[in-house]
Amino acid sequence: MAKEVRLRHRRRIKKKEVGAVLDALRDDYGMEGIDPEVPLDAGEADPDRMPVYIVGDDVIGLEIEGKICPALRGLLKWPAAKNWVTVDMGAIRFVTNGADIMAPGITDADPDITPGTPVWVRDERHGKPLAVGVAQESGPELKAGQKGKVIRTVHYIGDPLWHYGHEE
Structure with missing residues (x-):
């Protein structure tokens, strides 16, 4: 059984922020087909408080060293062509x-x-x-x-x- 991760400070993000996240995934990773109207949440994953982006129950993005990148479940939903x-x-x-x-x-x-x-x-x-x-x-x-x-x-x-x- 995997150790359970706890998300802290989960909140719905504004459309402008959604656009910035989706633009980063599209421009830096070539991920296409992500609906800009999808409700996107942000939070922090314990224990290291890594910023994450969530759609429903799927973590679709991470922030590593200040850069937004796809998480594995995001890559499975929307394949990437770069990096x-x-x-x-x-x-x-x-x-x-x-x-x-x-x-x-x-x-x-x-x-x-x-x-x-x-x-x-x-x-x-x-x-x-x-x-x-x-x-x-x-x-x-x-x-x-x-x-x-x-x-x-x-x-x-x-x-x-x-x-x-x-x-x-």
């Missing part, structure tokens, strides 16, 4: 247990990634999202890297944020 990193099938079990992403497991990366950019990690066979983290190197360096941690994982399948609002 992705692909890992080989051997890395999946480590990624879904919350490990940071190591260079040898990366098979491809968006060339536009810069260090410090929030990225989403996908598997090479199906292209499904596995984790969200912060790149420590640029896209070409991620792809060419031979050793070391290159993405700090922040959110992954199976973590408390993934389970929020879902009895699985």
